[in-house]
Amino acid sequence: MADQIKPKEKSGKKKESMLRITLRRLLKNKLAAAGFLVFLLFVLMAVFAPLIAPYDYTEQNLYQTLAGPSAEHLCGTDEVGRDILSRLIYGGRYSLQIGVLSVVLAAGIGIPLGAIAGFYGKRMDDLLMRLMDVFQAIPNLMLAIALSATLGAGVGNCILALGITSMPAFARMTRASILNIRGMEYVEAAKSTNSNDFHTIVRHVLPNAMAPLLVQSTMNVATAILNAAALSFIGLGVQPPLPEWGAMLSIGRTYIRDHWHMCVFPGLTIFLNVMALNVFGDGLRDALDPRMKS
Amino acid sequence: MPMLEVQDLKKYFDTPRGKLHAVDGISFCLEQGKTLGVVGESGCGKSTLGRTILHLTEPTGGKIFFGGEDVTSVDRARLKKLREDMQIIFQDPFSSLNPRMTVSEAVTDPLKLTNRYAKGEMEERVNSLMETVGLTERLRNSYPHELDGGRRQRVGIARSLALEPKFIVCDEPVSALDVSIQAQILNLLQDLQESKKLTYLFITHDLSVVRYISNDICVMYMGQMVEMSPSKELFQNPVHPYTKALLSAILVPDIHVKRERVLLKGEVSSPINPKPGCRFAARCPYACKQCEHGQKKVEISPGHFVACNVVTGAGAESL
Amino acid sequence: MEETERMEPFLKVEDLTVQYTAGGEVIKAVNKVSFTLSKGETIGLVGETGAGKTTIVKSILRILPDPPAKIKSGTITFKGQELLSLSEHQMRKIRGSQISMIFQDPMTALNPVFTVGEQILEALRLHRKMSKKEAYTKVCEMLEMVGIPAERYGEYPHQFSGGMKQRVVIAMALSCNPALLLADEPTTALDVTIQAQVLHMMNRLKKELGTSVIMITHDLGIVAEVCDRVAVVYAGEIVEMGDKVHLFDHGLHPYTEGLFHSIPSLTGDETRLKPIKGLPPNPADLPKGCKFAPRCPYASEVCREAPVLLREAEPGHFVRCIKKLAADIKTDMTGKKDKGIDIAAAENRPQGSATDFIKRSRAAREVE
Numbered sequence: 001m002a003d004q005i006k007p008k009e010k011s012g013k014k015k016e017s018m019l020r021i022t023l024r025r026l027l028k029n030k031l032a033a034a035g036f037l038v039f040l041l042f043v044l045m046a047v048f049a050p051l052i053a054p055y056d057y058t059e060q061n062l063y064q065t066l067a068g069p070s071a072e073h074l075c076g077t078d079e080v081g082r083d084i085l086s087r088l089i090y091g092g093r094y095s096l097q098i099g100v101l102s103v104v105l106a107a108g109i110g111i112p113l114g115a116i117a118g119f120y121g122k123r124m125d126d127l128l129m130r131l132m133d134v135f136q137a138i139p140n141l142m143l144a145i146a147l148s149a150t151l152g153a154g155v156g157n158c159i160l161a162l163g164i165t166s167m168p169a170f171a172r173m174t175r176a177s178i179l180n181i182r183g184m185e186y187v188e189a190a191k192s193t194n195s196n197d198f199h200t201i202v203r204h205v206l207p208n209a210m211a212p213l214l215v216q217s218t219m220n221v222a223t224a225i226l227n228a229a230a231l232s233f234i235g236l237g238v239q240p241p242l243p244e245w246g247a248m249l250s251i252g253r254t255y256i257r258d259h260w261h262m263c264v265f266p267g268l269t270i271f272l273n274v275m276a277l278n279v280f281g282d283g284l285r286d287a288l289d290p291r292m293k294s
Numbered sequence: 295m296p297m298l299e300v301q302d303l304k305k306y307f308d309t310p311r312g313k314l315h316a317v318d319g320i321s322f323c324l325e326q327g328k329t330l331g332v333v334g335e336s337g338c339g340k341s342t343l344g345r346t347i348l349h350l351t352e353p354t355g356g357k358i359f360f361g362g363e364d365v366t367s368v369d370r371a372r373l374k375k376l377r378e379d380m381q382i383i384f385q386d387p388f389s390s391l392n393p394r395m396t397v398s399e400a401v402t403d404p405l406k407l408t409n410r411y412a413k414g415e416m417e418e419r420v421n422s423l424m425e426t427v428g429l430t431e432r433l434r435n436s437y438p439h440e441l442d443g444g445r446r447q448r449v450g451i452a453r454s455l456a457l458e459p460k461f462i463v464c465d466e467p468v469s470a471l472d473v474s475i476q477a478q479i480l481n482l483l484q485d486l487q488e489s490k491k492l493t494y495l496f497i498t499h500d501l502s503v504v505r506y507i508s509n510d511i512c513v514m515y516m517g518q519m520v521e522m523s524p525s526k527e528l529f530q531n532p533v534h535p536y537t538k539a540l541l542s543a544i545l546v547p548d549i550h551v552k553r554e555r556v557l558l559k560g561e562v563s564s565p566i567n568p569k570p571g572c573r574f575a576a577r578c579p580y581a582c583k584q585c586e587h588g589q590k591k592v593e594i595s596p597g598h599f600v601a602c603n604v605v606t607g608a609g610a611e612s613l
Numbered sequence: 614m615e616e617t618e619r620m621e622p623f624l625k626v627e628d629l630t631v632q633y634t635a636g637g638e639v640i641k642a643v644n645k646v647s648f649t650l651s652k653g654e655t656i657g658l659v660g661e662t663g664a665g666k667t668t669i670v671k672s673i674l675r676i677l678p679d680p681p682a683k684i685k686s687g688t689i690t691f692k693g694q695e696l697l698s699l700s701e702h703q704m705r706k707i708r709g710s711q712i713s714m715i716f717q718d719p720m721t722a723l724n725p726v727f728t729v730g731e732q733i734l735e736a737l738r739l740h741r742k743m744s745k746k747e748a749y750t751k752v753c754e755m756l757e758m759v760g761i762p763a764e765r766y767g768e769y770p771h772q773f774s775g776g777m778k779q780r781v782v783i784a785m786a787l788s789c790n791p792a793l794l795l796a797d798e799p800t801t802a803l804d805v806t807i808q809a810q811v812l813h814m815m816n817r818l819k820k821e822l823g824t825s826v827i828m829i830t831h832d833l834g835i836v837a838e839v840c841d842r843v844a845v846v847y848a849g850e851i852v853e854m855g856d857k858v859h860l861f862d863h864g865l866h867p868y869t870e871g872l873f874h875s876i877p878s879l880t881g882d883e884t885r886l887k888p889i890k891g892l893p894p895n896p897a898d899l900p901k902g903c904k905f906a907p908r909c910p911y912a913s914e915v916c917r918e919a920p921v922l923l924r925e926a927e928p929g930h931f932v933r934c935i936k937k938l939a940a941d942i943k944t945d946m947t948g949k950k951d952k953g954i955d956i957a958a959a960e961n962r963p964q965g966s967a968t969d970f971i972k973r974s975r976a977a978r979e980v981e
Contacts, residue, residue: 185390189450192348192382193404193457194374203403207394290394290437335804336775442892443662472661472831477875477888484885499804506877506886529879543809545834547876549861557813558806561774 025287032283038276042269046092053086057243066259076261078251084261087243088269094238095245096273098159098228099221105163107217110170115201115209117171118178129175132168140165141230148236158237162224173216177209184208211285218281222274245270295362296323297493298347298461303356305339305346312567316342318517319356322510326460327487329494331508331525333501333540335562339517340497344463347495348380349373360461378408381454385466387446391438397424397449398434404456423452428482444475451482461493468503480507501544505529510597513537516565516573519591523598533600536574572603580604622690623825624650624673624793629687631668631849634680638897642668642682644849647923652792655819655826657836657857659872660846661893666829669846670795672697673827674714675704691793710740713786714795718802719778723770729781730756730766737788755784760814776807783815790822797829812838833872837861845869848894848904851923855930865932867909903934911936 027033045052054074061081069076075084117128135143147161181187182205190200229246231237238244245266252262305317316339324330332340346353349365358365365376384390391400401420405411411419421431427448438446447467454462464483468476480503486492498504504511505525512522513536521534532538539556546553558577565573572589575581584603591599592606600606631643643665650656658666671677673689675696689696691712696704716722724732733752737743743751753763759780770778779799786794799815800808816839819826828840836843836857843861844854845868853866864870871889891908894900900907902917909916915935923933 185384185386186392188345188350189382189384189390189453190392190403192350192377192380193453194377194407195403196407199407203395204392208392291439335806444892473872473875474661474889475892477886480877481886481888501805502877502879505879539806543805544879545808545812545832545838546879547833547837547861547873549837549858555809555813557810561776561807562804 021290022284022287026283029283029286031279032287035276035279035283038272039280042092042273042276043096045089046096049090049093053083053089055083055086057082057087057090058241059083059086066255066262068259068261075265076259078248078262079255082241084248084265087248088245088265091243091245091248091266091269094155094242095225095228095270098155098162098238098244099225099273102159102162102166102224102228103217103220105159106166106220107170107213109163110167111174111206111213113167114171114174115178115206118175119182119197119201119205121182125175128171132171135164135168136172141227144227144231145234145236148231153236153239155238155242158228158231161231162227165227166220166224169220170213170216173212174209177212178205181205181208211289214285214288215278215281218277221277222270225270225273296359297326297361298324298495299357299359300347301357301359303343303346303358304354305342305351306354309566315339315517315565315568317346317353318565318568320512320514320517320519321356322512322519322522324461324493324495324510326493327491328509329487329496329507331504331511332495332497332514333499333504333511334514335499335540337516337562337564338514339565340514341465343514344382344465344495344497348382348463349377350382378457379460380463381457381459381461382463382465383447383450383454383467385469387443387450387470388438390450391446393438396435396437397429397441400438400449401452401456404453408457410457419456423455426455426486427452442475443471444478447471447475447479448482451479451486455486455490458490459492461495463495463497465497466499467496469498469500476503483507501541513540516562516568518573519599519601520574521598521600521602527595527598531598533594533598533605534574534602535578535580535605572601574602622649623652623654623692625688625690626669626673627688627690629669629672629689630685631665631672631677631682632685633682640896641899642849642896643672644899645687646846646849646851648844648851648854650793650825650827652825653819653823654842655828655840656842656844657828657830657840658844658846659830659833659836661831663893663896664846665849665896666846667797668849670714670797670827670829673793674708674712674795675699676708676714706740709736709791710789711791712793712795713789713791715779715782715786715797715799717798719775719782720802722782723778725770728767728769729761729773730768733781733785733788736785740789752788755788756781758787758818759784760810776803776811779803779811780814783811783818787818787822787824790824792825794819794824794826795829796826798831799828800835801830801832815839833861833876845872848899849896850904850933851931852905852933853931854923855927855932859927859930863930865926865930866905866934867911867936868905871908905934909936 026036059082061077063081064073064077065079065081067073067077073083073085075088078084078087113128113132117125138146144161144165147164148157151157151160187200187204190204195204225246228237228244229250232244232247233250238247240247248266249263249270252266255262301321303317303320307314307316318339320343322330332343334340342351345351347358353366356366360376360380363376365373368376395403398420401423402416405416405419424431424434429445429448429452433441433445438449441449467483468479471479483494484507487494496504496507508525510522511525511528513520513528513534515536521528521532521537528537529541532541539558542553542556556579560577563576570588571586572578572581575585578585582604589601589603590606591601593599594606626649627647629643629646633640633642646669648656658669660666668677668682672684673691673696677684684697687697691707696707699707723729730752733755734748737748737751741748753766756763756766761777761780761784770781773781779802783799796815800811803811812835818824828835830836840857842855843857844851845866846852847868853860853864853869860869864873868889874887875889877886889908894904894907900917902919903909903912903921906912906916913936921933921935923931926932
């Protein structure tokens with residue numbers, strides 16, 4: 001009856017899966033696509049490191065320590081004459097792993113906890129959030145150090161330590177956005193149509209709370225890489241001679257006056273990755289939101 | 295047997311400042327196929343009343359009989375079944391739809407949760423529901439933000455019809471819509487009532503709408519019923535001072551009707567730890583000593599109930 | 614200055630066109646709107662969401678966000694001053710002191726961290742040179758005037774109820790005694806009994822202070838209550854404008870008619886409403902001819918072909934509809950387009966002052 005006039009509509013829209021819509025939108029956003037490509041490049045480089053890297057990451061050339069960039073060593077060499085480029089390429093294996101996996105861990109625990117606390121409120125909320133307070137009361141790095149020290153050094157434990165440290169931030173953010181969404185009428189509508197709590201949270205609440213979390217995740221990858229460096233620096237993170245970007249950067253710091261390349265290349269690598277991830281995260285958030293114009 | 299009977303329903307909320315008596319002792323009966331309008335100003339508890347009847351919040355006290363069955367004392371499984379018969383349409387067509395679900399997903403969602411339909415049937419069911427509420431099939435995969443308020447409200451109606459309810463709480467379903475769209479939706483609700491023999495509890499603050507759509511009207515003030523009567527009767531012969539003021543405050547789009555206006559003093563306060571006695575007394579132009587002692591509901595003519603001591607002269611009894 | 618003030622109406626909006634650009638689309642929010650307002654008069658702008666009412670008044674105050682909004686053409690003359698050509702600095706002196714605005718939602722119009730008294734005081738001291746003490750006395754007066762005891766000067770917005778907050782907002786808007794008040798649905802967020810109080814108060818203040826008011830509303834009941842004249846806005850155009858009594862008694866435009874039919878009456882016995890069919894047009898893709906034609910029960914081919922101009926049907930009563938002005942149909946049938954209409958209009962010379970109309974069609978031709 002009321003649909004006789006249609007003010008400009010994309011008529012006969014075909015059903016498109018959310019994934020495809022997201023992908024299409026993401027590719028339209030040039031910046032986000034570029035970010036994704038850069039990140040992908042680093043991941044591929046890390047995976048195929050043995051094929052790409054010109055030298056082995058442990059190979060020392062004591063005749064050429066601290067050499068600046070040259071045709072032989074594109075990014076120069078470090079204090080024991082190892083090729084920095086090769087180490088950066090191999091380093092992606094550890095740095096990216098630590099960065100991404102620790103965030104996955106943090107989000108994997110933090111988001112459900114925050115969702116439960118926010119959705120049920122009251123006692124559950126108090127209990128979970130006080131627990132988070134305990135974690136947050138200790139400075140992040142301190143906690144990470146304490147955990148690593150207890151668990152022992154190594155990549156796996158480093159991921160675990162960093163993941164647990166950043167988990168409360170995820171829980172808090174999730175809870176905050178869910179408190180907003182919980183009061184929405186569509187959540188009540190779901191309840192009135194007999195939706196159980198799990199279905200309501202997964203279908204109605206979480207998808208609408210994802211936007212800030214995605215951005216947070218991409219930023220956290222960056223923080224995790226840097227924190228991993230700090231751990232390595234005091235000997236608790238990735239153990240030498242394994243190359244790790246953060247560790248390389250902090251070692252380079254001591255040579256910054258005379259041998260800039262020791263700092264600049266690892267720094268640039270981290271910067272590029274973080275930047276790429278942030279841009280990608282922003283784009284992803286927009287692409288996931290059906291309200292944004294496609 | 296009435297389709298819905300509510301007896302002395304109470305819903306209190308705990309607030310930092312005390313107990314908020316959102317719904318305080320409401321009773322009524324509603325026959326199948328009829329509409330009861332609930333009117334009152336914001337904060338009078340009318341929305342809470344609707345949600346409490348649907349058991350979206352647990353009542354503090356009182357009984358709700360739906361089809362003769364006491365909803366307040368059934369187990370979870372039975373409540374689930376009963377919920378399918380009782381649905382709600384919300385006021386805000388913007389927040390009542392999940393922004394990340396398309397029209398068909400929103401309508402399918404309740405169907406998925408009941409095992410009444412096989413996968414193949416669902417599609418068909420969604421199509422027929424969309425047709426019922428006047429949405430073209432092209433809109434199936436549109437997201438709520440792509441629709442205007444009227445169409446969103448149609449989606450909301452389709453969703454609440456999905457489980458074939460017998461009783462629907464309409465919580466200000468047209469308040470957020472423009473007048474021309476409002477009339478379309480009101481007509482749709484009426485058509486649905488006729489064709490599906492639906493029973494409505496129609497909550498609104500708009501008195502002209504409530505007169506148009508309801509058989510009976512219940513006027514609420516601070517959680518309590520002040521007057522209930524058949525619609526026409528209420529408008530022709532309002533008895534309670536609050537009803538009178540409320541009716542006189544309506545602005546009529548007619549410049550020749552000059553009506554006597556009862557301007558009330560002050561505003562509604564929230565019913566936190568209310569004192570005994572008539573809650574309207576503070577604003578009532580006729581308030582007197584006996585109003586401090588509470589009021590009694592009196593049937594002054596068939597189906598016309600009033601809770602006011604001054605008008606009904608019932609003050610002495612309730613002392 | 615004196616001269617012009619006597620000749621020019623108090624406020625004159627002419628051919629105001631405002632467009633928004635969003636995502637590559639041009640949204641025609643306001644299309645050549647013209648109206649005048651005399652001193653102490655209240656005009657109601659009636660229409661549905663998205664009709665462009667708010668954009669019109671925001672253009673007068675020049676508070677539209679630019680981008681995306683852009684005033685494409687038109688003039689707004691206020692007390693002989695062309696507002697659209699003033700510098701931002703000059704405009705700031707007018708805003709709040711000579712023209713002020715009341716927004717729909719009183720909850721967001723007040724700053725929660727200052728007391729209401731301080732907020733009115735600040736508005737006052739921004740435009741009037743007065744000592745703190747004088748200003749304080751004035752603020753107390755203002756509060757009393759809108760029915761709030763002066764003792765509440767030191768209270769914060771959250772201590773006030775919705776109706777009281779709207780009173781504070783009104784007191785703030787009136788504190789500098791503006792000559793023109795723009796009220797954007799001032800009572801929509803309020804309950805009926807409170808709405809009655811606030812409108813009653815506004816009517817009283819208007820009389821006392823001689824303020825001219827532009828009242829935006831979608832509620833014809835409010836128009837009946839407070840306005841002298843009415844302009845019905847549809848898809849960014851004024852489709853009908855006239856004296857309130859005239860328009861309520863002999864509304865001419867089918868849209869006006871539809872609006873009245875959509876409201877359930879409080880006395881009648883209708884069992885079914887007669888809503889306007891369909892939906893308002895997409896402002897990014899307006900129909901070529903009459904904008905209301907797709908929803909109009911009387912529309913024919915003629916309506917859909919070319920834009921319809923606003924005509925004076927009776928003195929002071931303008932309508933944008935060829936069907937309802939049967940006498941004028943022939944001019945549109947000639948197919949001479951603008952010229953034909955203009956000449957015909959000049960010949961017909963609608964009763965009463967038609968200067969406004971002629972100017973408008975001339976401007977229309979120039980633009981095209």
